[in-house]
Amino acid sequence: MNLKAQIDPELHEFIHQDRIRLFTERNEFKRLAEQNELELNETQVRSKQVISLLLAINIVLIGVLTYVLQHT
DSSP states (O other), X not given: XXXXXXXXXXXXXXXXXXXXXXXXXXXXXXXXXXXXHHHHHHHXXXXXXXXXXXXXXXXXXXXXXXXXXXXX
């Protein structure tokens, strides 16, 4: 015999609305996490580019300094 459990309709509606709210909040947090991850990746790429540029400038300056010191 299967007897349906008697659930208060107000409680059932509250649980239903709360599940919808939790699902919506979860999706919002997932979207924010993905957005922050993309921003972090972009920042890492820019940082690597800046470091590469600074290393290239250092190499050029060391070369210029070596040239000047050899010819003076």
